[in-house]
Amino acid sequence: ALEVRLASRPKGWPTEDNFEIAEVEIPTPGEGQILVRNVVMSVDPYMRGRMNDVKSYVPPFQVGKPLEGGAVGEVVASNAEGIAVGDNVLHGLGWREYAVLDAKHAVKVDPDVAPLGAYLGVLGMTGLTAYAGLLVTAEFKEGDTVFVSGAAGAVGQIVGQIARLKGAARVIGSAGSAEKVKYLTEELGFDAAFNYKDGPVAEQLAAAAPNGIDVYFDNVGGEHLEAAIDALNVNGRITMCGAISQYNEAEKPAGPSNMIQILAKRLTLRGMLVGDHKALQQQFVSEVGAWIASGELKYSETVVEGGVRQAPSAFLGMLRGDNKGKMLVQF
Ligand code: NDP
Numbered sequence: 001a002l003e004v005r006l007a008s009r010p011k012g013w014p015t016e017d018n019f020e021i022a023e024v025e026i027p028t029p030g031e032g033q034i035l036v037r038n039v040v041m042s043v044d045p046y047m048r049g050r051m052n053d054v055k056s057y058v059p060p061f062q063v064g065k066p067l068e069g070g071a072v073g074e075v076v077a078s079n080a081e082g083i084a085v086g087d088n089v090l091h092g093l094g095w096r097e098y099a100v101l102d103a104k105h106a107v108k109v110d111p112d113v114a115p116l117g118a119y120l121g122v123l124g125m126t127g128l129t130a131y132a133g134l135l136v137t138a139e140f141k142e143g144d145t146v147f148v149s150g151a152a153g154a155v156g157q158i159v160g161q162i163a164r165l166k167g168a169a170r171v172i173g174s175a176g177s178a179e180k181v182k183y184l185t186e187e188l189g190f191d192a193a194f195n196y197k198d199g200p201v202a203e204q205l206a207a208a209a210p211n212g213i214d215v216y217f218d219n220v221g222g223e224h225l226e227a228a229i230d231a232l233n234v235n236g237r238i239t240m241c242g243a244i245s246q247y248n249e250a251e252k253p254a255g256p257s258n259m260i261q262i263l264a265k266r267l268t269l270r271g272m273l274v275g276d277h278k279a280l281q282q283q284f285v286s287e288v289g290a291w292i293a294s295g296e297l298k299y300s301e302t303v304v305e306g307g308v309r310q311a312p313s314a315f316l317g318m319l320r321g322d323n324k325g326k327m328l329v330q331f
Pocket of ligand 1: 044045046125126129150151152153154155156174175176177180196219220240241242243244245246272273274275318319320321322323324325326327
């Protein structure tokens with residue numbers, strides 16, 4: 001069976017050379033363990049951080065060892081009570097064809113309720129990030145004008161639509177291509193959207209939000225964050241969810257130059273980690289699941305076929321913006 005290992009740590013933008021595909025024996029499950037044949041896996045921006053040898057909220061990947069990350073697979077052997085051969089489970093050992101893990105680290109998922117990939121995206125980690133980051137971290141309330149960056153991505157497209165469905169006055173998104181911008185306004189019901197590559201974010205945001213914004217959901221950092229601080233109204237809130245514009249920078253990036261506005265406008269900037277919001281999972285799935293069923297909330301996925309061999313290029317493609325919605329690798 002194949003697995004993808006970290007061959008070396010990237011400096012700046014990663015390349016295929018930082019990954020190595022290795023052939024290993026199919027592992028045998030011990031007591032309380034299951035053997036899973038992965039069917040679909042996730043590639044996520046945070047994995048770039050784990051390629052660096054730095055202390056963070058998750059430990060770094062180890063050179064020469066397989067990478068890890070969200071995956072859904074079919075149980076092919078079980079030495080654990082409550083999980084049977086044929087069950088589908090969500091777990092944390094992607095980047096390999098077969099995974100052995102303690103059953104307590106697997107969550108059963110039902111392919112009749114939603115396609116397996118949805119448990120990695122809209123009904124999974126990225127969907128919960130959007131839900132909690134908007135409703136809890138940003139304390140969204142009806143009538144807010146919301147701006148979200150990375151708006152055509154897995155988290156961003158759900159943020160914008162939840163805001164719309166919960167009564168935002170106006171929802172604005174930014175993304176990196178004309179096609180994505182069109183998708184946001186024509187398919188997902190954003191009131192306005194712009195391509196951040198077309199010109200300064202501050203100017204484009206000011207034009208899209210003539211009355212300013214109340215919430216900024218930050219997936220990107222850098223120039224976007226600075227522009228949002230300029231555009232925020234008094235008592236505005238920022239969810240600090242991610243800063244993907246900076247993940248591949250080799251040097252420490254400069255901070256926003258307009259921090260003084262935080263006090264003048266009494267802004268709140270609050271960081272969030274999805275792992276702190278597991279208690280919301282059921283409420284989130286029932287609310288978002290109902291919107292999907294009624295057609296009020298749409299989502300897209302970009303699915304790369306070909307299994308683990310394609311995982312490094314799918315990951316690199318996601319960092320470049322090749323994806324619309326959740327980037328997945330199908331085995
Ligand atoms: P996405 O599906 O949004 O994929 C990443 C996207 O980032 C790309 O499609 C690309 O779209 C965009 N991007 C890449 N480089 C830049 C750049 N320089 N400036 C602006 N946009 C860029 O990923 P996710 O939805 O999974 O994640 C979105 C953000 O949320 C990330 O920052 C991630 O780290 C964060 N996150 C945080 C979590 C938490 O618990 N705090 C949990 C999950 C995600 P484009 O074509 O528009 O450039």
